Amino acid sequence: MSQQMTSKVELELPAGPVVTERRASLRWLMLAVGLVVVLALPWFVYPPVAMDIAAWGLFAISVDLLLGYTGLLSFGHAAFWGTSAYATGLIAIHVGLPFPVAVIGGAVVAMVIAVPTGYLAVRRTGIYFAMVTLAFAQMLYFIANQWRDVTGGENGLQGIPKSFFGIELVETDSFYFYYAAIPLILLGVLIAWRIVNSPFGRVLVAIRDNPARARALGYDVERYKILVFVLSAGLAGLAGGVFSISHGFASLQELVWTTSGKVVLITVLGGIGTLWGGPLGAAVVVLLEDKLASSGFNGIGIITGTIFVVIVLAFRHGIWGTARNGVNAWLHRRRVKSGQSM
Amino acid sequence: MSAFIQYTLQGLANGGFYALSALGLAVIFGVLGVVNFSHGACYMLGAVISAVLLDQLGLGFWVALPLVTVLMFGFGVLMERLLVRWLLKLDPLYNFLLTFGVTLFLVDFVKRRYGVSSLPYQVPAGLEGRVEIAGVGLSKYLIFAALFSVLVCVGVWMLLTKTRIGMIVRASTENAERSRALGINVGRWVTPVFGFGIALAGLAGVLAAPFRAINADMGSTFIIILFAVVVIGGLGSILGAVVAGFLVGLVEAYGQGYAGQFSQVLIFVLMAAVVLVRPAGLFGREEAA
Numbered sequence: 001m002s003q004q005m006t007s008k009v010e011l012e013l014p015a016g017p018v019v020t021e022r023r024a025s026l027r028w029l030m031l032a033v034g035l036v037v038v039l040a041l042p043w044f045v046y047p048p049v050a051m052d053i054a055a056w057g058l059f060a061i062s063v064d065l066l067l068g069y070t071g072l073l074s075f076g077h078a079a080f081w082g083t084s085a086y087a088t089g090l091i092a093i094h095v096g097l098p099f100p101v102a103v104i105g106g107a108v109v110a111m112v113i114a115v116p117t118g119y120l121a122v123r124r125t126g127i128y129f130a131m132v133t134l135a136f137a138q139m140l141y142f143i144a145n146q147w148r149d150v151t152g153g154e155n156g157l158q159g160i161p162k163s164f165f166g167i168e169l170v171e172t173d174s175f176y177f178y179y180a181a182i183p184l185i186l187l188g189v190l191i192a193w194r195i196v197n198s199p200f201g202r203v204l205v206a207i208r209d210n211p212a213r214a215r216a217l218g219y220d221v222e223r224y225k226i227l228v229f230v231l232s233a234g235l236a237g238l239a240g241g242v243f244s245i246s247h248g249f250a251s252l253q254e255l256v257w258t259t260s261g262k263v264v265l266i267t268v269l270g271g272i273g274t275l276w277g278g279p280l281g282a283a284v285v286v287l288l289e290d291k292l293a294s295s296g297f298n299g300i301g302i303i304t305g306t307i308f309v310v311i312v313l314a315f316r317h318g319i320w321g322t323a324r325n326g327v328n329a330w331l332h333r334r335r336v337k338s339g340q341s342m
Numbered sequence: 343m344s345a346f347i348q349y350t351l352q353g354l355a356n357g358g359f360y361a362l363s364a365l366g367l368a369v370i371f372g373v374l375g376v377v378n379f380s381h382g383a384c385y386m387l388g389a390v391i392s393a394v395l396l397d398q399l400g401l402g403f404w405v406a407l408p409l410v411t412v413l414m415f416g417f418g419v420l421m422e423r424l425l426v427r428w429l430l431k432l433d434p435l436y437n438f439l440l441t442f443g444v445t446l447f448l449v450d451f452v453k454r455r456y457g458v459s460s461l462p463y464q465v466p467a468g469l470e471g472r473v474e475i476a477g478v479g480l481s482k483y484l485i486f487a488a489l490f491s492v493l494v495c496v497g498v499w500m501l502l503t504k505t506r507i508g509m510i511v512r513a514s515t516e517n518a519e520r521s522r523a524l525g526i527n528v529g530r531w532v533t534p535v536f537g538f539g540i541a542l543a544g545l546a547g548v549l550a551a552p553f554r555a556i557n558a559d560m561g562s563t564f565i566i567i568l569f570a571v572v573v574i575g576g577l578g579s580i581l582g583a584v585v586a587g588f589l590v591g592l593v594e595a596y597g598q599g600y601a602g603q604f605s606q607v608l609i610f611v612l613m614a615a616v617v618l619v620r621p622a623g624l625f626g627r628e629e630a631a
Contacts, residue, residue: 313440
């Protein structure tokens with residue numbers, strides 16, 4: 001394992017990338033490839049499925065922001081994804097605003113909900129943090145289930161329109177809708193990337209690696225945690241809003257704890273602390289579920305549960321983390337070799 | 343008044359399941375440092391296995407009670423040996439995730455095999471009907487379930503405080519490192535303790551079988567409430583698990599009786615209040631952060 005952390009954090013995170021010039025150019029290349037893949041996706045995958053991948057990808061990034069960069073496992077992130085799914089839907093139905101505005105409105109509502117939740121949850125760390133967030137998500141689930149007049153209870157919120165400035169192609173054709181909605185997802189990814197690569201992001205990593213030291217250096221650890229929690233909730237909300245607009249409905253499924261679990265699965269599968277792993281994990285899980293569902297197999301949990309167990313037991317760096325470690329090792333070997341030949 | 347007594351009994355019976363299961367969760371956490379997400383699924387398995395025993399082999403409640411508990415002990419031992427053991431040295435989050443994966447597997451496995459509709463089960467012979475106490479008709483089985491849970495909790499308490507095994511387990515819970523230094527082989531107790539915790543969850547499942555709907559999803563809400571219970575009680579604390587279990591059971595029952603539709607939210611409000619005032623839980627100690 002390539003990490004040389006002196007701290008006590010036992011999560012197996014890949015070492016932070018050392019940006020040499022070659023790495024920087026490699027990074028731009030990868031970014032370009034990523035963008036092409038995102039834009040080409042609905043040509044190869046059924047567009048609504050492509051939209052699901054994008055939404056789950058951003059959702060996973062929001063979880064990674066907490067888990068990978070701050071060392072907090074939120075096991076209740078469905079609260080923000082689901083709250084925004086409902087809020088976005090309600091705005092789109094009752095106010096009739098174009099869907100990007102509704103989605104941003106939904107994300108704001110998710111952030112508002114995240115303030116008290118985060119305030120309470122950051123009082124505990126580690127496994128307790130996971131349980132507290134999980135419990136709050138379940139509370140929202142119960143509320144959505146009981147508040148039938150607004151949420152539609154078990155029927156969910158149906159008939160959410162894709163209003164988009166009267167452009168019919170976007171409103172009816174899921175292929176064009178993808179291109180209208182993907183900027184929202186990319187905006188979320190950009191925000192996450194900015195957060196991670198900012199001084200604020202470095203403080204988060206410092207808190208992850210050694211909270212006591214960060215505190216000793218004068219950082220208000222709790223405030224940083226609440227702030228990143230709320231930002232992460234906003235990203236989850238952005239993803240959840242796009243998801244509900246894309247599907248045209250919001251259901252209790254969006255708030256249930258298995259959804260919180262699924263996004264953590266996607267994040268770990270992609271690789272925690274990598275940011276880019278999220279969309280990769282999302283692609284694998286969404287495509288797999290789509291395949292299983294269309295083949296009529298009713299026991300998806302048997303497969304996803306097994307995958308989860310295997311990843312956690314034997315593959316903890318995830319897809320991206322393993323690939324990155326592989327590339328790092330290869331580059332290192334090459335450098336050693338060229339050093340010898342000189 | 344009669345309604346109040348009804349709710350109290352209902353609350354104590356529900357609280358009994360929570361207390362039993364939370365006790366298992368607390369013991370496992372204490373000795374292994376693992377938060378077992380699959381505890382709700384094990385509770386569900388306990389109930390489903392008793393229903394299957396009755397349906398396939400005609401074995402009733404009184405046979406199922408000890409048999410399922412032993413079976414679940416075995417299941418726990420297997421799970422610890424095959425899976426949990428490999429992650430014990432790592433951050434506890436990994437075992438939390440592992441057991442979450444196990445939960446997904448178990449729930450969908452049962453769903454695939456036995457469908458989503460509830461399996462039938464009857465109230466065991468001798469405990470049908472109601473008994474008149476102080477002019478209030480109370481279900482005999484609920485009284486039995488509440489008393490039995492209290493009895494098991496007391497039994498476990500005695501086991502932990504009055505026996506040598508209990509002393510070792512408590513010492514390992516308190517401080518595994520120091521226990522080791524004093525010559526106790528903590529590692530030897532890891533597997534049986536895990537099995538024991540799972541067996542308690544299974545036992546709660548059997549007890550729940552006669553009056554709860556038995557299906558693959560019955561553990562889904564249960565596990566979340568269980569987490570609220572251990573957050574309220576303080577995860578490391580065995581006494582806390584039992585007290586908070588009964589407390590949450592009562593809050594839930596009174597809530598359903600008097601507060602109507604938002605009753606389940608009450609549990610989480612209680613949890614939020616505890617986290618706010620005493621982050622470590624009612625009986626917990628402040629963790630080093």
